[in-house]
Amino acid sequence: xRIFLEQKRxxxxxxxxxxxxxxxxxxxxxKSTLAKSLAAKLAYVxxxxxxxxxxxxxxxxxxxxxxxxxxxxxxxxxxxxxxxxYNASSLKSDMVLNGENVEAEIREMRVSxxxxxxxxxxxxxxFAVAQQQAMGEYKGIVMDGRDIGTxxxxxxxxxxxxTADPAIRVERRFxxxxxxNPTIRKEEIEANLQHRDLMDTTRERSPLKQAEDAIVLDNxxxxxxxxxNLALSWALAKIG
Numbered sequence: 470x471r472i473f474l475e476q477k478r479x480x481x482x483x484x485x486x487x488x489x490x491x492x493x494x495x496x497x498x499x500k501s502t503l504a505k506s507l508a509a510k511l512a513y514v515x516x517x518x519x520x521x522x523x524x525x526x527x528x529x530x531x532x533x534x535x536x537x538x539x540x541x542x543x544x545x546x547x548x549x550x551x552x553x554x555y556n557a558s559s560l561k562s563d564m565v566l567n568g569e570n571v572e573a574e575i576r577e578m579r580v581s582x583x584x585x586x587x588x589x590x591x592x593x594x595x596f597a598v599a600q601q602q603a604m605g606e607y608k609g610i611v612m613d614g615r616d617i618g619t620x621x622x623x624x625x626x627x628x629x630x631x632t633a634d635p636a637i638r639v640e641r642r643f644x645x646x647x648x649x650n651p652t653i654r655k656e657e658i659e660a661n662l663q664h665r666d667l668m669d670t671t672r673e674r675s676p677l678k679q680a681e682d683a684i685v686l687d688n689x690x691x692x693x694x695x696x697x698n699l700a701l702s703w704a705l706a707k708i709g
Contacts, residue, residue, distance in 0.1 A: 487513070487609035488707055491617035493677065494631030496665045497638040497645075499688060499696065503631065504613040505561060506697045507704060511611070516604050517553070518614035518621075519584070520564040521597050523575035524551055526587040528566060530579065536586060546596045578650070581661055585668035588615070594674055615669050618680035627707045628683035629700060637689050638662060 490507060494500050501517055508515035525546070529536065534545050553562035554570065563572035574580070587593055601621050604610060612621065618628035633641075639659045646653045669677040679685065684703060688696045 486708055487607075488626035488704070489605050489608050489622050490611040490627045490629070490704055491622050491625035491680075491683075492611065492613040492629045492631060493615055493618050493680070493683065494613075494629075494686075495633070495638065495669070495677070496662055497642040498631040498633045499641070499693065500613040500631050502693060503629075503696055503700055504611045506693075507700060508611040510697075510701060511704065511708075512609075514604070514610045515562065516601065516610055516612040517562070517564070518597065518601055518612060518617065520553075520572070520575060521551055521600070522588045522593070523580050523584050524564050524566045524571055525549060525593055525597070526580050526584045527571055527575050529587060530583060536590065539592065542590060543592050546592060549596075551600065573649075576649075578646070578653070578657070578661070581665075585665045585672075589668060589672040589674065591674055598675075615677040616675035618683050619678060620675045623680070627704055628680045629686050629703070630679040630683040631686045631688060633687065634689040635659075635662070 490504075490513070492500050492504050501519065504517075505515050507513070528534070528549055529542075529545065532545060535541050548567070550567050552565050554565050555561075556563045556572070563570050564575055565571070598616075598621055601612065601614075601617075605612065605622055614621070618625055618630070639655055639662060642658050642662065643653065643655050646658065666677075686696065686700065691699075
């Protein structure tokens with residue numbers, strides 16, 4: 470199976486039949502890791518929509534923007550310029566906010582605690598979705614988030630909805646954050662994930678939900694390699 474997938478990958482590099490792969494799901498389910506791996510294997514562009522919302526949240530926090538003041542928010546969005554730059558040392562794209570690489574700072578807990586709230590704000594969603602849709606004009610992209618298959622790209626050729634047992638998600642997030650924050654507590658992470666799940670699934674605009682034509686990927690008992698190979702087989706089948 471692995472040899473077959475490798476052969477297909479090299480055939481795909483010269484094929485014009487590019488698709489959009491939309492990956493949605495809960496926090497700390499490994500969506501971004503999966504999306505990055507698929508993009509690299511297929512020579513597609515990876516778009517981390519979560520990083521975009523995190524960057525907006527960081528700008529709001531830095532500039533004391535009132536989340537309930539729409540006029541302030543709209544004015545602030547006019548001052549925000551987002552783009553991704555390739556990081557040769559990490560072999561991935563970093564988030565750049567107004568010319569500043571903020572990849573590390575947007576992963577801090579203070580941003581994680583606010584990002585779901587910021588993502589519920591109408592003008593913020595309009596701002597981000599417009600940019601995301603423009604990025605997908607020529608296809609050949611892998612995008613992950615909460616509403617990619619339902620709102621951003623409802624006609625995406627492949628939609629994957631990622632989920633996992635909550636306890637597993639907490640453990641994965643704990644191991645990830647412990648590298649940069651040794652004092653982080655699991656209880657803190659569990660509370661944060663519960664809050665984000667509630668905000669993501671109950672927000673009025675573009676709530677997190679499975680698209681009717683999405684394939685569910687429960688990776689509770691999967692390794693990253695197993696998850697990747699399964700998703701890659703779905704992508705290759707769609708590409709044809």
